[in-house]
Amino acid sequence: MLQQAIALIIILFFIFRLASQKNRKEINRSEFTLWLIFWIIAATAIIFIRRIDQLLQFLGFSLSGINFLIYLAVLVIFYLVFRLRLNLAKLDRNLTELTRQITLKDNHKP
Amino acid sequence: MKITCVIPAWNEARNIAKVVSGVRPYVQETIVVDDASQDETAALAGTAGAIVLRHPINRGQGAALQTGNDYALAHGADIIIHFDGDDQFLAAEIKDMAAPITDGRADIVFGSRFLGKKSNLPLTKRYLIYPLAQLFTRFLLGIRLSDPQNGFRALSRRAAETIRIDNREMAHNSEIQSKAYRSGLRIEEVPITVVYHDFGQRLSGGFKIAKDLLIHKIIK
Numbered sequence: 311m312l313q314q315a316i317a318l319i320i321i322l323f324f325i326f327r328l329a330s331q332k333n334r335k336e337i338n339r340s341e342f343t344l345w346l347i348f349w350i351i352a353a354t355a356i357i358f359i360r361r362i363d364q365l366l367q368f369l370g371f372s373l374s375g376i377n378f379l380i381y382l383a384v385l386v387i388f389y390l391v392f393r394l395r396l397n398l399a400k401l402d403r404n405l406t407e408l409t410r411q412i413t414l415k416d417n418h419k420p
Numbered sequence: 421m422k423i424t425c426v427i428p429a430w431n432e433a434r435n436i437a438k439v440v441s442g443v444r445p446y447v448q449e450t451i452v453v454d455d456a457s458q459d460e461t462a463a464l465a466g467t468a469g470a471i472v473l474r475h476p477i478n479r480g481q482g483a484a485l486q487t488g489n490d491y492a493l494a495h496g497a498d499i500i501i502h503f504d505g506d507d508q509f510l511a512a513e514i515k516d517m518a519a520p521i522t523d524g525r526a527d528i529v530f531g532s533r534f535l536g537k538k539s540n541l542p543l544t545k546r547y548l549i550y551p552l553a554q555l556f557t558r559f560l561l562g563i564r565l566s567d568p569q570n571g572f573r574a575l576s577r578r579a580a581e582t583i584r585i586d587n588r589e590m591a592h593n594s595e596i597q598s599k600a601y602r603s604g605l606r607i608e609e610v611p612i613t614v615v616y617h618d619f620g621q622r623l624s625g626g627f628k629i630a631k632d633l634l635i636h637k638i639i640k
Contacts, residue, residue, distance in 0.1 A: 399635050406483045406588045413453075413473050413487055414494075 314356050321353045355379055423518055424449040424497035426488030428481045429505035433459040440468035442511035453484035482592030486585040493580055500575045509572045513612050517574040526608035528579040528600045530565055531572030535611035561598040569593045572612050579605050591632035
């Protein structure tokens with residue numbers, strides 16, 4: 311119970327941070343919505359952790375709900391890192407193209 | 421036929437003037453793409469008679485080659501020779517590289533260290549790094565060439581228009597070979613000599629090349 315309360319306080323802290331970032335216009339609306347949904351799902355999973363335990367037992371898994379959430383979180387992090395890596399590679403390619411255009415344009419100056 | 425030589429160079433002040441002077445008698449135009457060197461590479465290349473294109477930031481050898489290709493194509497090149505700026509290749513062999521294209525037998529010509537001519541190849545490279553690279557390129561990219569990592573090549577105008585180099589660093593060698601195969605270009609290999617002044621690409625560099633090729637396959 312205490313651990314659930316601590317986890318919810320931490321999530322609340324991140325939601326407040328998210329709201330202040332949105333107010334300061336550091337993130338756009340879609341990014342705000344995406345992260346808000348993420349934290350709401352996390353909070354819901356923590357509130358109904360016993361239900362997740364029961365569901366996992368019903369499905370025949372021996373792991374507990376909290377372990378399941380941790381494994382899921384690791385998978386999500388791996389996926390996000392992969393996406394980030396691909397985005398960086400695309401940015402890198404664009405930077406190369408920009409460098410090339412500047413180089414070729416400079417050379418065509420009279 | 422207008423033959424243009426593209427030399428990518430990064431901090432090659434020690435060799436670039438000698439390389440440009442060596443190459444110029446064999447080609448109509450010499451382009452040095454200075455990849456944001458911190459030394460006198462650009463000035464020395466210009467003094468030696470090359471057209472110098474300067475990247476404002478360092479982007480890697482593959483990126484420099486594509487910049488050179490774009491410039492050469494825009495200025496009417498019929499054959500583009502890729503030549504390293506570190507004085508490892510012999511300029512006199514440019515005519516051997518261009519011959520299959522001028523004779524109409526090939527669209528793209530790759531130089532090879534393993535077809536008869538003697539190169540002072542370090543043993544680790546000969547017996548470990550290149551066999552591994554050959555296995556990788558043969559089975560994953562379907563390339564059946566004797567030299568998987570050779571920067572000395574000749575491209576017809578058609579080949580240079582067909583192949584766009586996306587890998588900005590050293591993976592461009594395998595990328596060019598792979599795209600040449602997939603585009604159905606007529607490919608020929610020509611024996612060349614490589615004079616090693618230092619070890620060059622290491623095994624760790626080989627792993628980086630493999631990683632870059634895989635990432636570019638995914639983000640395509």
